[in-house]
Amino acid sequence: MTVLIKNVLMLGLKRRDIYIEGNRIKKVGNVREKADFVIDGKDKAALPGLVNMHTHAAMTLFRGFADDMDFYEAWPKKVWPAEARLTGKDVYAGTKLACLEMIKTGTTCFNDMYFYPEYTARAVKEMGLRATVSEVYLDTKSLHVTPIEEKKTFRIIEKVKKAGGSRVIPALGPHAIYTVSKENLRRIKEYSDKKNLLMHFHLCETRKENEDCLKQHGKRPVEVLEEIGFLNSKLVAAHSVWLTKGEIGILAKHKVNVVHTPTSNMKLAVGGVMPYEEMRKAGVNVTLGTDGCASNNNLDMFESMKISALLQKHHLWNQTILPAREALETATTNAGKALKIDIGIIGEGMLADIILADLKTPALTPNHNLISNLVYSTNGSCVDTVICDGKILMQDRKIKGEEKILKEAEKTAEKVMAKTPSGGGH
Ligand SMILES: [Zn+2]
Structure with a gap:
């Protein structure tokens, strides 16, 4: 599969296209290739997962x-x-x-x-x-x-x-x-x-x-x-x-x-x-x-x-x-x-582990200094899209099977804690 992120803001405050082929980043720059999946990066910043x-x-x-x-x-x-x-x-x-x-x-x-x-x-x-x-x-x-x-x-x-x-x-x-x-x-x-x-x-x-x-x-x-x-x-x-x-x-x-x-x-x-x-x-x-x-x-x-x-x-x-x-x-x-894995940098040849932050949020506005905003102002809720190993795991903050995971975890925690003599964590 190929994924193209168009015109996204990079940490160096320049806009680029990111082209992913399989599980690696093939190209960062001006991309003309067609992709199976295109993400509009206009209101987004890309950073390494x-x-x-x-x-x-x-x-x-x-x-x-x-x-x-x-x-x-x-x-x-x-x-x-x-x-x-x-x-x-x-x-x-x-x-x-x-x-x-x-x-x-x-x-x-x-x-x-x-x-x-x-x-x-x-x-x-x-x-x-x-x-x-x-x-x-x-x-x-x-x-x-x-x-x-x-x-x-x-x-x-x-x-x-x-x-x-x-x-x-x-x-x-x-x-x-x-x-x-x-x-x-x-x-x-x-x-x-x-x-x-x-x-x-x-x-x-x-x-x-x-x-x-x-x-x-x-x-x-x-x-x-x-x-x-x-x-x-x-x-x-x-x-x-x-x-x-x-x-x-x-x-x-x-x-x-x-x-x-x-x-x-x-x-x-x-x-x-x-x-x-x-x-x-x-x-x-x-x-x-x-x-x-x-x-x-x-x-x-x-x-x-x-x-x-x-x-x-x-x-x-x-x-x-x-x-x-x-x-x-x-x-x-x-x-x-x-x-010792090829992650942590958005660069050609690296594994395609990329996250996109939604710039149209209060905590990331104004954008004088993107890295400052990401570290000091926002939190994980700014993340809009997550790509790992070239696959899109989350888009628009939606993940498949989310409710079921929450329900199972709740049930499991109750079961494990029920036997605690002091009556659990409540
Ligand atoms: Zn520990």
Whole structure:
């Protein structure tokens, strides 16, 4: 199939035609070719589909379930027991809802870590999005050391591949330094090298994590990870909040990708702020993510871009830190680089993951500075059209099967929460 977007406003404030052939962008400029499908771009701005680099997609089921509670009251007593009851079908229903929300807010690709990843993969495939999908790996529920079983891991990856098709890339999801032994982290890294798989990890989210690591290993988390050879460019480290200058240097040296998760960090009151400016200066590739819906509570990457920029400015008493252009880069180009996929840029030869913002909305008027408007003024509701892998997933904000997805997710959430002793999230 071919798609032609005519006369659309680009981020550089010039109007262009975008010609898509199959799943790639064939031409950007003045296009004379005829296309199977033509979109009038007159009142629209085109930008690369946004990439959410840290999700637990099915946690949409937990939206509003454990808010304004102490973490050690909410998570062990409400969230984790409910998670333990989840079935693959529940994960599927929750992920469908997540995908629906992502399409509606302009996200075309996400980096997920959760249970029953083959069900996540199936939902992604059906919804037409792109994702890297990993199973969350914890040593055991009681955190005893059990060697990672290669055969089991291999089976899961094969299942994810089969369920997800060409737009889903399987990855490895070692949870964190406090839930996976050094020995198993080393094994997972070896497996990642052997099969060329990305690793999705939680790093230095809380001060407690660092203190416990110092007590247990006599070193800081990044130092421990370097010592066991865990760090490289295939590692995507979410949060990365509580880091020393020395640790930032180590992350830069090994080309580790980090994910800024400002909304989740503030909601969970982790106290620290990801040292964005120091990371940028050191050359660390910084991307952006929402985290799961129990700690955000939405998947709107426009909102996260704004919050990321505001938090960094506020933190350093400096209005010039993390400007809108860089915020947009964390959600696009930097993510493409981290995932090693041809996304995040509207350019010839790139995969055709493109979103169109409706310029005829109050928040995008007047248009003195398009990127500023996109980051600081609007939110995901400005997205009018979503194209992923050359296919139109949404036009005029309408998505096929939307009501059914909402209904299924509602039903599933009720079922999962019904057994919570405190009577659910109400
Ligand atoms: Zn997380």
